[in-house]
Amino acid sequence: MPSFSHAASARELFPSVIAQARAAEAAGFDAAFVMDHFYQLPTIGAPDEPMLEAYTALGALATATERIQLSTLVTGNTYRNPAMLAKTVTTLDVISGGRAVLGIGAGWFGLEHTGYGYEFGTFTDRFERLEEALGIIVPMLHGEHPTVDGKWYHTQEALNEPRIRDDLPIMLGGGGEKKTFALAARYADHINMICNASELPRKIEALHARCEEIGRDPKTLETSYLGYMIIDEDGDRARKLHAEMLAKQAEQDMSGLSTPALRQGQTDRHFVGDPDDIAEQIQRRVLDQGVHGLIVNMVTNGHQPGILELAGQTLSPLVHRD
Template sequence: MSTRLGYQMPNFSYGGSVKDLFPTVIAQAREAEAAGFDTAFVMDHFYQLPGIGNPDAPMLEAYSALSALATATETIQLSALVTGNTYRNPPTLAKTVTTLDVVSQGRAILGIGAGWFELEHNSFGYEFGTFTERFQKLEESLTIIEPMLRGQRPTFTGKWYHVEDAINEPRVRDDLPILLGGGGEKKTFGLAARFANHLNIIANTSEIPTKLDALAARCDEVGRDRDTLETSFLAFVIIDEDGDKARAHQRTFLAERGLDITTAPDDVVAQATARQFAGNPDDVAEQIQTRVLDHGIDGIVINLVTNGDEPGIVDLAGRTLGPLVGR
């Protein structure tokens, strides 16, 4: 099963008490499943990200949350968008995502990236290293993890990791999908061409044609048919039946982060909203179609950062966007 329409939960700041937090997460995952989303994602972070909230905002450990969602859902795929490679030993990560696959009866996806949030690394004691080192680690990790997901027992000694006859049992299948996430045209796209079933492209919409050209080049370099690598785009969607209400949500969201889009210069507003799609269902559908899908992206992963926990909003987004991607 592919990921043509994904739903990412980017925050857990729902108000109320902590005991109400996970029921709200479950409700969103179930609503996404019923609305035709094929994959539910959580972020793999320990602190909330800049631009979404403060570091001390609520944040759940990804694979604990996903395993709990596996027992609360039936058909929707489950993944991190994306796992920070530096946070786990590679064979342990292979075991973790395979266990999620067993728990969910074959619904796990390994979403993975190199890691980038330096504050988390420093606070939790993970070595951050250089950009080059993080991608060396990711390449070595995939060299270990990919065969472990396929039932092989790799032995590998690299600069960063070592495994010896690494066993990964039980498994429910040998084709657990690997999804890479990022926007790096050389390193990320090169690893996607070698290892991934799916690439979630993190970029501004204006960059999509350039990104797809770069991805085609990376596939050519390793002799891969570009059409065998599915793509998606991560979109911040702010939707409501009342388009004015949705746009008010957008203004408030940006104002809380220091930008008044009613007075800011046009180029500043354009940059701040380059990955946002706001309005009523017709507005959002038209924006997603023309700004993303018409460029050749296969699917869309959305978050509903301002109002996804409102009952009915995930359903509205699914009904709006599903027809655009054949869901």
């Protein structure tokens, strides 16, 4: 659920989020995600469009749903002390009855770091921090009490109770073939690949190489792909929505946050059309490349009645095969 701009007012916003999560659950989706951002992203809208704090929203969704897993896509490591993040996601797991997934990444959106006063640092800094954070978070999720005196973080026998399981899954998000994939091979249960669909064969090969370097069977690391999906029973209507979305992104050039090159790359991540079109595109461009599953960003019409149900009917037969 990448956008909160569809409600008529702030008071009506969260009921619409609950409705989407419940519709996704009823439609057979495995998980519901919110972004861990404070400003809207440049490929979706203007920075001042509505954005909810992720873990507060997920805690509320835990009480409004029954089966669906709940996660961020993905938590920005730079925004939270890692021990506190372990406590936060574990609390979400307790509240939801074991449905939390820790989605995490290094962080990348400089504008909101500046706006909120978080240290952004260099690309290398952020990945050093992520690796050090995982060295704290993973033991805490397993019930251990890590003491760490690191470059970035410090803990002393950090406790994390209550917990209802020791195998809360960790999902890394990103497309970096060296740093991100190496961290996923070492620490993660799942990697969500954020890249152009045409890059997937190379990404899968690189991920397998990172696993083999540490002696991990690549089959033990679940994979998914993040794509923008615009589906409608009327394929022409879906393509019209797609054109409108691209036009909105072009307007964002005025802010300097979106560029023609960025938008051109983004279209390689788009899946547009009627259910038959979508099924063919997902199968050929994603699943046939060796990816296990799909996370769909339905920014244009996912909030509209019946669309999530249509998406579930279209996607479930593709990814839920014996």
